[in-house]
Amino acid sequence: MAFLRDPYLLGFFLSVLIFLSFQAAVGISSDLSQTIQISGILEAVLFICYAMVYLSNRAPGSGVRMALKIFLALGIANLVVVIAGAGALRVSVIEHLLSFYRITGIYFVLLIPLVFLIFFGTYLRRKKYIAIGYLLFAVAIALLCVLFLSGLILNHYKIDDELYISFIGMNGMLHGVDPYAASLSSAIFSNATDGTISSITITTSNRIIGTLNYPSLYLLSLAPFYFASPPTLQNLSGIDLKLQTAAFLLLLLLAIAFSLGNKVLAKPQFALMFFIAAAVGHVASITTLLMLALLVVAYSRLESKWSWLLLGLCISIQEELWLPVLLLIAYSFNNYGLGKGLRDVFGAGAVFLVLNAYFILISPSAFFSSVLGPIQQMLIPNAISPFGYALVTFYQMPLGSFGAIFALAVLGSLLAFLYLNRKALIGLFAMVPLLFLSHSNPIYYTFFAAFLVATVFIEDKKIDGTARRYLRGNGWLLGTMVVVLMATTVGFVYLSHLSYLENFNMTASNSSLQLLSGHNESIYTATLHYKNLSNGTVYMMLFGAYDTNMSAFGLLGQRIAENASDCTDYPCAVNPNVFTLQANRTLYRIRARIPWPSGQRIYAVRPVVYNSAYYYTPGVLIAENSSSQSQGPQAN
Numbered sequence: 001m002a003f004l005r006d007p008y009l010l011g012f013f014l015s016v017l018i019f020l021s022f023q024a025a026v027g028i029s030s031d032l033s034q035t036i037q038i039s040g041i042l043e044a045v046l047f048i049c050y051a052m053v054y055l056s057n058r059a060p061g062s063g064v065r066m067a068l069k070i071f072l073a074l075g076i077a078n079l080v081v082v083i084a085g086a087g088a089l090r091v092s093v094i095e096h097l098l099s100f101y102r103i104t105g106i107y108f109v110l111l112i113p114l115v116f117l118i119f120f121g122t123y124l125r126r127k128k129y130i131a132i133g134y135l136l137f138a139v140a141i142a143l144l145c146v147l148f149l150s151g152l153i154l155n156h157y158k159i160d161d162e163l164y165i166s167f168i169g170m171n172g173m174l175h176g177v178d179p180y181a182a183s184l185s186s187a188i189f190s191n192a193t194d195g196t197i198s199s200i201t202i203t204t205s206n207r208i209i210g211t212l213n214y215p216s217l218y219l220l221s222l223a224p225f226y227f228a229s230p231p232t233l234q235n236l237s238g239i240d241l242k243l244q245t246a247a248f249l250l251l252l253l254l255a256i257a258f259s260l261g262n263k264v265l266a267k268p269q270f271a272l273m274f275f276i277a278a279a280v281g282h283v284a285s286i287t288t289l290l291m292l293a294l295l296v297v298a299y300s301r302l303e304s305k306w307s308w309l310l311l312g313l314c315i316s317i318q319e320e321l322w323l324p325v326l327l328l329i330a331y332s333f334n335n336y337g338l339g340k341g342l343r344d345v346f347g348a349g350a351v352f353l354v355l356n357a358y359f360i361l362i363s364p365s366a367f368f369s370s371v372l373g374p375i376q377q378m379l380i381p382n383a384i385s386p387f388g389y390a391l392v393t394f395y396q397m398p399l400g401s402f403g404a405i406f407a408l409a410v411l412g413s414l415l416a417f418l419y420l421n422r423k424a425l426i427g428l429f430a431m432v433p434l435l436f437l438s439h440s441n442p443i444y445y446t447f448f449a450a451f452l453v454a455t456v457f458i459e460d461k462k463i464d465g466t467a468r469r470y471l472r473g474n475g476w477l478l479g480t481m482v483v484v485l486m487a488t489t490v491g492f493v494y495l496s497h498l499s500y501l502e503n504f505n506m507t508a509s510n511s512s513l514q515l516l517s518g519h520n521e522s523i524y525t526a527t528l529h530y531k532n533l534s535n536g537t538v539y540m541m542l543f544g545a546y547d548t549n550m551s552a553f554g555l556l557g558q559r560i561a562e563n564a565s566d567c568t569d570y571p572c573a574v575n576p577n578v579f580t581l582q583a584n585r586t587l588y589r590i591r592a593r594i595p596w597p598s599g600q601r602i603y604a605v606r607p608v609v610y611n612s613a614y615y616y617t618p619g620v621l622i623a624e625n626s627s628s629q630s631q632g633p634q635a636n
Contacts (some may be wrong), residue, residue, distance in 0.1 A: 009456070011072050012054040013271050018075050019047035020278060023384060023442040025097030026082050030383030031543040031606050032550055032620055034393065039082045040386040044435055046075040048428065051452065055424045057462065072344050087605070091548035100282070105201050107277035110147060114140050114253060115273050122257040125263040127342075141250060148246040158198040159237055160207070161188050167236050169212045169219055170226050179219065181366035185210030186570045193556050202555065203398060204378040205612035206539055206574050211370045216356045217316040221287055241286060248289035249280060255293035259300035261459045272457055279450035282443050291317055295324055295451055299426065300458050302328055303336065308344045312351020319374055320444065323410065324430040327417055331426070334418060334465035338484045368450070375403065380608075381615050385440035392438050397496035398503075398613050402438045408489045409433035415481060421468040423460045427452035440613070470582050472633055505531040506609055508618035515601055522623065524592040524601040528609065538611045540564070540577040544594055545602045545604040553594050553602075560592045 022043040028034045046222045053068060115355045121136030133360055152214035159167075168187070169179030185208040192208075201209040205633060214221060225244040229235040256276070264272075264413065267567040294317065298310035311328060314321040318589040325348065333341030353360070359367045378399045385391045388402055413429035434440050448528055511526040524542065554560045554577045561577040572578055594602050604622045608615070 002036075004300065007338075008050075008054045011068060011410060012050045013045045013453070014072060014433045015075065015276070016453065018079055018444055019043050020442075021097060021100065021447055022079060022082075024100040024282065024444050025093050026079070026086070027384050027442060029086055029093055029098055029545075029550060030389075032089065032545050032604055033086070034619065036082055036086070036475045037094050037386070037390060037393065039078050040305045040383065041390060042078055043075055044386045046071055046397045047430065051428045052192070052425075055428060055452075055456070056420050057424075058423050064107070080118055088548060089545060089550060094549075095360055100278075104274065104278045105626045107281045108274050111253075111277050111280070114143060114275075115247075115268050117143070118250075118253045118257050119260070119265045119268050122254075122260075123262055124287045126262060140253075143244045144250055145600065155348040158566045159196065159233060160199040161192075161197055161201055161287075161532055163196050163241070163415040164188060164233075165210065166219055166222050166285075167226070167231070167233065170231070171231055173219070178359065178363055178366060179212040180321065180370040181211070181363050181462070183210040189556070189570050189574065192458075194424060202574060203612075203624060204380060204539075204615060206571060206578075208574055211366075212374070213370055213373045214318045215316045215371055217313065218287055218318055218358055220355070221290055221317065243302075244286045245289070248286055252276070252280075252289045252293040252296075255296045256454055259296055259454075259458050264457045267458060272453055272494035275453040278446050287317065288443070288447055291321055292451060293449060295321055296454055296458075298325070298328060299423070299451075302332060302423075305343075308347025309351060311344055311348035312355075315348060316352050316355045319371070320447070323413075323433065324426050326410075327426045327429055329413065330414060330418060330442035331421075331423055331465070334467045335419060335463045368461050378612060379439040380610070381438040382440065384442055385435055385437045387435045388440070391493065392615055393617055393619075395493070395497055396500045396504075396614075396616060397493065398566055399438060399615055400613060401492070401496035401499075402436070404492060405436050405489070406433050408485065408492070412485055412489075415485065417635070418465070418467040419471050419478060421463065421465040424452075424455045424458075429457055481490065499533075500614065503532050504614040504616070505529075506614070508607070511607075511618060511621055513603075513605055513623040515603065517601070520596045520599055520601075521624040522594045522605070524590075524594065524605055524607060524621070526590055526607065526618070528581075528588045529586060530581055530588070530592060531586065533583065536581055536611060538579050538581060538609050539575045540579065540590065540592065541608050542592065542594060543608070544602040546602045549600075554592075560594050562591045562593060563589075 010536065022040060026036055027040060030040060049071060053064070056634070083090065083093050083097070117136045117140040121133040121140070123133075124130075124136070125133035154380065165179070165184055165188075168184055172182055173179055188197060188200055188208050188210050192200045203209065222240075225240040225247075226236075228243050229239040253276075256272075280289065283289065294310065294314050298307065298314050301307055301310060302308075311325050314325050320403075329341060329344050329348070332344045356367065381389055381392045381399070388405070390399060391402075391405075410433045413432050417425055417429045427448050427474060431445065431452075434444055507529045508526045509529065514523045516523060522544070541552055542560065543550060544553050555575055557573045559576045561579070563573075564577045564579060577592070579588060579590070592607075594605070596602055604620055606617055606620050607619045610616065
């Protein structure tokens with residue numbers, strides 16, 4: 001196979017796989033190990049380096065080649081060492097890693113006949129064997145129906161908050177209710193506490209996101225399947241979502257097939273199929289398959305005079321595609337001229353306005369506040385964003401600062417992309433800014449990894465774009481822009497840290513964790529020191545390790561802090577562990593009682609204190625009277 005003969009392509013595939021493996025398996029335990037957090041940064045840098053070297057289509061020197069090989073070996077060794085050193089969480093990490101490979105492997109095996117039918121059918125159509133090509137398509141559709149509708153795979157879908165909001169939002173829209181204005185937060189809270197909904201999205205202002213947060217095409221793409229059965233959550237899970245998965249998977253495979261050259265269609269690459277399988281098996285929602293299909297077609301048909309239509313559809317389905325569309329439009333300006341670039345900009349904008357016009361007209365403030373919500377709202381930070389979370393834990397800043405850091409990362413990606421002018425780098429430079437957010441999700445990375453690998457096999461003309469020629473001819477300008485961007489970023493991070501120290505400056509002392517076997521609970525105590533909070537309200541939660549697992553404690557009505565305020569209504573019940581830090585004091589003593597799940601002792605915790613603007617974690621604490629101390633995740 002091609003990637004076995006090309007060492008840089010092989011290194012690229014391996015670096016992507018290592019990065020995804022780390023995020024999918026090890027990343028879940030990062031909240032209980034700062035060593036693992038730092039390792040996540042190493043794996044991200046490894047992936048970026050290999051992607052840059054291979055996709056920029058530049059032959060590196062001998063020194064760079066040797067450095068890349070050493071770096072790849074270190075990345076593999078690091079993944080092995082981190083898993084081996086994960087303490088009592090090791091079994092959980094290995095289980096998650098094996099689950100990632102198992103699910104990807106299942107989809108890989110299932111995709112083999114589908115890919116060959118669709119790819120070979122496309123190849124035959126191009127060779128004028130149209131009837132045979134359509135026959136193979138029909139067989140592929142029949143196979144898809146057997147796989148999904150019969151329940152052979154994914155017999156029952158879990159309903160998360162996105163699916164729930166989409167389903168109820170569609171029902172409400174049919175009855176004249178604006179899904180961008182009517183909040184379902186209280187209903188989501190109730191359904192999450194009784195197990196009907198598998199996951200929810202909580203903000204640091206102690207709210208559950210309950211309105212539709214995506215442009216209208218996300219909701220409209222569900223419409224054909226919403227009417228496939230009587231509208232109930234049970235039918236949504238058992239019938240509608242199966243139909244939607246089969247249809248969108250078919251569209252994705254067709255989109256990739258029609259974007260590939262005959263050489264690849266005649267000999268499908270198993271590496272491509274594996275990464276498509278990863279994206280199919282690890283998606284936030286089924287709509288992700290349609291998003292990937294639209295992005296692949298927009299990428300491969302950018303030269304077309306109708307490219308603006310595809311770009312408009314991309315930005316109208318989910319904000320995740322806004323960055324790659326920005327880079328595609330920049331590439332259009334850079335290589336096809338001002339007229340083509342302007343058509344893409346205004347055409348895509350017109351498509352977005354047409355598809356969203358109804359909701360914008362009835363309530364523009366509700367629409368834009370909801371659609372911009374994922375960017376503006378402060379979500380609970382997590383270690384899946386390696387660079388952003390490193391700042392959260394090691395060099396604290398106000399959470400609002402990460403929006404500006406993300407914008408600076410976007411500018412950096414745009415500048416590098418314009419200089420390198422390699423179309424295949426769009427997926428990489430669209431993903432890199434996500435690493436600088438304070439909160440992310442592994443499925444974002446599987447999405448862009450699949451897109452990156454697909455673009456490797458899509459034929460791409462090497463063009464020396466206008467911006468590239470100008471920047472190469474004016475090296476002083478490029479150097480100045482790089483220096484200014486880096487200095488601005490460093491200065492902003494420094495000033496943001498000073499703002500944190502001046503207005504929050506939370507620290508913890510006298511921390512302890514005790515195990516009370518007779519009561520099946522762990523007791524966490526600490527003294528919080530703070531500054532200038534002026535009677536501010538803060539919330540507390542804990543990430544706790546027990547046996548071979550970890551969970552968040554203190555959410556969805558679970559009261560763990562003994563001196564927390566009483567509350568009965570939904571908003572504060574999201575996290576009932578609420579404190580008011582008085583302005584005339586600088587310390588606050590807390591005591592938290594963490595019940596053991598099913599009698600499994602909680603031997604290590606990472607406490608978290610936050611409010612709408614700030615987030616503080618003092619590090620990992622391991623119980624002194626725990627026999628798991630020598631095995632558990634270590635604090636640094």
